[in-house]
Amino acid sequence: QVTRLWGGRFAGGPSEALARLSLSTHFDWRLAHHDIAGSRAHARVLHAAGLLTGDELDAMLAGLDRLAADVASGAFTPVLADEDVHTALERGFIERVGADLGGRLRAGRSRNDQIATLVRMYLREQARGIAAALLDLAAVLADQAEANIGVAMPGRTHLQHAQPVLLAHHLLAHAWPLIRDVERLRDWDARAAVSPYGSGALAGSSLGLDPEAVAAELGFPAAAENSIDGTAARDVVAEFAFVAAMIGVDLSRPAEEIILWATKEFSFVTLDDAFSTGSSIMPQKKNPDIAELARGKSGRLIGDLAGLLTTLKGLPLAYNRDLQEDKEPVFDAVDTLDLLLPAFTGMVATLTFNGERMAELAPQGFSLATDIAEWLVRDRVPFREAHEIAGACVRVCEERGTDLPDLTDADFAAISPHLGPGVREVLTVAGSLDSRSAKGGTAPARVTEQLGRLRAAIDGH
Ligand code: ARG
Numbered sequence: 001q002v003t004r005l006w007g008g009r010f011a012g013g014p015s016e017a018l019a020r021l022s023l024s025t026h027f028d029w030r031l032a033h034h035d036i037a038g039s040r041a042h043a044r045v046l047h048a049a050g051l052l053t054g055d056e057l058d059a060m061l062a063g064l065d066r067l068a069a070d071v072a073s074g075a076f077t078p079v080l081a082d083e084d085v086h087t088a089l090e091r092g093f094i095e096r097v098g099a100d101l102g103g104r105l106r107a108g109r110s111r112n113d114q115i116a117t118l119v120r121m122y123l124r125e126q127a128r129g130i131a132a133a134l135l136d137l138a139a140v141l142a143d144q145a146e147a148n149i150g151v152a153m154p155g156r157t158h159l160q161h162a163q164p165v166l167l168a169h170h171l172l173a174h175a176w177p178l179i180r181d182v183e184r185l186r187d188w189d190a191r192a193a194v195s196p197y198g199s200g201a202l203a204g205s206s207l208g209l210d211p212e213a214v215a216a217e218l219g220f221p222a223a224a225e226n227s228i229d230g231t232a233a234r235d236v237v238a239e240f241a242f243v244a245a246m247i248g249v250d251l252s253r254p255a256e257e258i259i260l261w262a263t264k265e266f267s268f269v270t271l272d273d274a275f276s277t278g279s280s281i282m283p284q285k286k287n288p289d290i291a292e293l294a295r296g297k298s299g300r301l302i303g304d305l306a307g308l309l310t311t312l313k314g315l316p317l318a319y320n321r322d323l324q325e326d327k328e329p330v331f332d333a334v335d336t337l338d339l340l341l342p343a344f345t346g347m348v349a350t351l352t353f354n355g356e357r358m359a360e361l362a363p364q365g366f367s368l369a370t371d372i373a374e375w376l377v378r379d380r381v382p383f384r385e386a387h388e389i390a391g392a393c394v395r396v397c398e399e400r401g402t403d404l405p406d407l408t409d410a411d412f413a414a415i416s417p418h419l420g421p422g423v424r425e426v427l428t429v430a431g432s433l434d435s436r437s438a439k440g441g442t443a444p445a446r447v448t449e450q451l452g453r454l455r456a457a458i459d460g461h
Contacts (some may be wrong), residue, residue, distance in 0.1 A: 159367025
């Protein structure tokens with residue numbers, strides 16, 4: 001049983017320690033079907049170049065079909081002596097079609113151009129699934145925004161009460177980054193859609209093989225312009241890892257807020273039983289584990305990116321075995337998002353918001369002070385002065401332990417001759433919200449329009 005793809009110039013086999021270090025089938029086996037697809041395309045260009053007869057091509061394609069079926073059923077799996085996915089599949093192929101025909105398939109290609117192509121095929125496929133899962137989450141955020149369209153909450157900067165906003169506006173602020181992540185994946189795909197197959201080991205395809213034909217069969221609009229770049233570049237893999245890390249970060253921000261909102265102190269939100277966990281000792285506990293895992297796994301996704309970039313830094317051209325280390329980080333990123341996104345979406349879909357509590361807190365912490373200043377500006381008071389006057393209102397309230405709407409007409413008059421009882425019209429949450437009516441603002445009418453545009457963006461992808 002020949003399992004190595006090399007050996008002619010070696011007197012003996014590899015040491016066991018080397019074989020163990022070198023082995024990659026425990027992670028690259030997930031590329032088996034892409035490898036077989038590549039082999040089908042390669043067989044066709046061998047035939048087109050006159051290196052296989054029609055009968056040989058047919059026998060090869062039939063053998064590859066049998067191999068694919070056995071891989072799918074689990075009847076064929078790698079053995080320890082198979083160095084990598086390519087080695088295992090060549091062994092399986094030869095077992096099925098014999099050494100003479102089986103030994104012809106490898107002509108004019110290298111594992112270096114194969115693996116560079118397979119990783120792109122795999123990631124392009126996964127990117128589509130991740131994008132769909134991101135759109136599901138964005139849709140669920142839109143649903144929650146719509147269901148809670150009338151709810152006001154304290155908008156924060158520096159985690160301090162800043163200005164009232166609609167809960168819907170806040171939720172949609174978490175949805176737009178997800179739409180951009182979907183766009184990032186799509187933009188990335190345009191760069192990933194170039195096939196390195198035919199780059200050979202590094203110098204290009206020999207034997208009259210046509211890389212563009214292989215590319216087209218494997219779903220790539222083009223073949224690599226440069227065979228060295230084709231086999232040595234992994235920027236496309238790193239960029240995928242970046243987008244995955246960005247998605248992790250984009251999830252970690254709502255995650256952190258859900259964790260805070262579910263505390264007794266906030267009491268903004270209740271998690272559904274099916275999407276929260278208990279404690280082994282404290283019977284009363286209901287924990288936001290999904291949100292915490294999202295926050296934690298964002299670190300893992302960033303680590304995948306950092307590890308990969310560190311592997312690539314300073315690598316000379318062309319292929320180096322270091323590049324075998326490109327796969328586990330992105331496979332981990334794919335698996336992590338695969339687990340995380342459905343759970344996160346389920347958690348968001350089943351959140352119950354405590355609208356009364358949010359609305360009660362919305363005007364607290366002097367969050368309407370800006371509205372006083374802007375009311376004065378509409379009355380031709382310079383903003384610099386208006387800011388001082390509104391600040392003085394806050395100071396008076398703070399000294400008395402009261403809030404802005406508690407100020408009397410006499411208080412207003414004492415603070416500034418510019419202030420009259422008319423200012424009360426903006427000292428309500430509803431008045432404050434309505435006033436932020438420019439595009440992108442939190443006025444209910446604008447948020448409803450925004451919701452429509454978000455839904456259109458979701459449907460458009
Ligand atoms: N398993 C390798 C990888 O993942 C591909 C094989 C290239 N090996 C070689 N000796 N040139 O990158």
